[in-house]
Amino acid sequence: MRSRPVYMLIAAVLFIVVLSACGTSGAEKERQAAEGKVRIITSFFPLADFARNIGGERVYVSNLVPSGVEPHDWSPKSRDMENIAEGQLFLYNGAGFEGWVDDFLSTMPKDSKLITVEASKGISLISAEEEEHADEHAEEGNTHSDSAGNVNHNSEHEHDLSTDPHTWSSPASALIMGENIKNALVKADPAHQGEYEENWASYKEKLTSLHEQFKTKLAATVKKDIVVSHHAFGYLCRDYGLRQVSIMGLSPDAEPRGQDLLEIAKFVKEHKVKYIFFEELVSDQLARTLASEADADTLVLNPVEGLTEEQEQSGEDYISIMEVNLQNLLKALQ
Template sequence: MRRFRNRGLGIGISAVILALLLTACGQDSAAENKAAEGKVKVITTIYPLADFVRNIGGDHVYVSNLVPAGVEPHDWSPKSRDMKNIEEGRLFIYNGAGFEGWVSDFLHNIPADSKLKTLEASKGIKLISTAEHTEEEHTDEHAEEEHGVENEHDHLANDPHTWTSPASALIMAQNIMNALVQADPANETDYKANYEAYKAKLAALDAKFRTDLGKAAKKDIVVSHQAFGYLARDYGLNQVSIMGLSPDAEPRGQDLLEIATFVKEHKVRYIFFEELVSDRLAKTLAAEAGVETLVLNPVEGITEEQEKKGEDYISLMNGNLQNLLKALQ
């Protein structure tokens, strides 16, 4: 009898918790819908896209970014409530280039009568193939699949981290402006004016990267995550990565030794790590090579602290530039 009563109590508690969770989700959804009233509801998949939309959309848009602050996008996958959130929007913007593996199935299943418009923000950017990354590996001897544990990102045809270059961000911003005009033509004038103002800021950022990195004495950067291919290509750097396109893959011990040798031979002064994933490997390699570590932010997401400080894509990329210049002296 005691077990039966405890079991009943457990079921009762579970039911209460479930009810509270459902109520909270319902309240969150209702609050979001109220905040979005009279505005174009735009759903984005990663932080930089949300930031671009807010700058170009201004007061006419309500932006809902799927990945919460402090969460690494590679580790995130949509729940049923996220899919419902997308379906309730007027515009869904995703990076594309293979970054969001779940998107193709979602797009395929959108009802024919849906009013939801979609945008692949990376459209028009010259993509870097994974074959090119393989050729650029630090040893020039090993194929990419030999480095670390296999991950879905390491089987992509192209590097999806387009936004890490301000040059790419300029193309993405224009794509977003065009999509907003298409979704809400009544406010076309404002979208275009906001875009021109933001374009000027991105162009200034791009010019600063080109000028300052062009003067840098060194060109080799050693990073924990192979997320900076577009930045390296557009600004004349050579990216050497500990892990592949996913920040979760573990390299072999031999790989770490080879990179440590590269660091010593090329007089690399810093190993770069990122904030939303563990810095263990970067610090291990830095200790092995006798160098220090610095942050190089792939801007895939934003921390809660950065959000509170009012950081954005441009400020985070300016921070990256300062750390790059420090490392490349």
């Protein structure tokens, strides 16, 4: 009986230890995991994937937008802003994609050591200016094609974007973005420049192979028109000789008018388009409605803005998703 207090003391100590471990905040766990590494904060999935491949074991990457969330619909909370400020590198796409970034950067203290990187810098951006009057052409019963080979019917519902921000949809653009990220890592951690250069050389080879596959295989297709739910493939179309017709605008919440859907259905029938493309992170209702109206089928064309939870769990990445995109494009364009 005398040993009972000892057992009670041991049990109490164990309870306190367990309780303490459970009480460790997510932020604290993240700080512990990032210790000794370059801490990178990214604004959405592709940049996180590029950074992990180029940084390797030397970096800890935190992506702001959770899996399953469409980044167009996401905006940062105060804690997200704090996380960015605590990082060493902040990677964002730019070109107007993250509407909140400029305000955030303007509030950063002058003595901040945070390195900010606009990953799309150096990419020849596609202007959205010509799309501002596309609705006038649609009312006349005509489609409007811009210099990048895009057709858009719903610009009056657009956000005030001056450029198409979806640079990463093209492997050719991804090569430029990867180079920018590698240079930023070397600047943040020059002591390990050799490792970053080596990692980038390996990843660049994979991206270059992907680019060549898109270039050669899409060049061989007879058809060049694709109908997509979201106007997110301008760079892919420009770089590989395709033309997109979009149901919605540069943002997936830019709803089309009934007249727009009728015009696109007419386009699908006249150009013998076999498939209407939809994406996983937004509703496919409009794409399926149009497909039914135009007697077409549906396929996924992923804008690679984020992963579903299932894709994240199965280890999907930018290259694997783009490979599936290429397969589906070839199927639709045969």
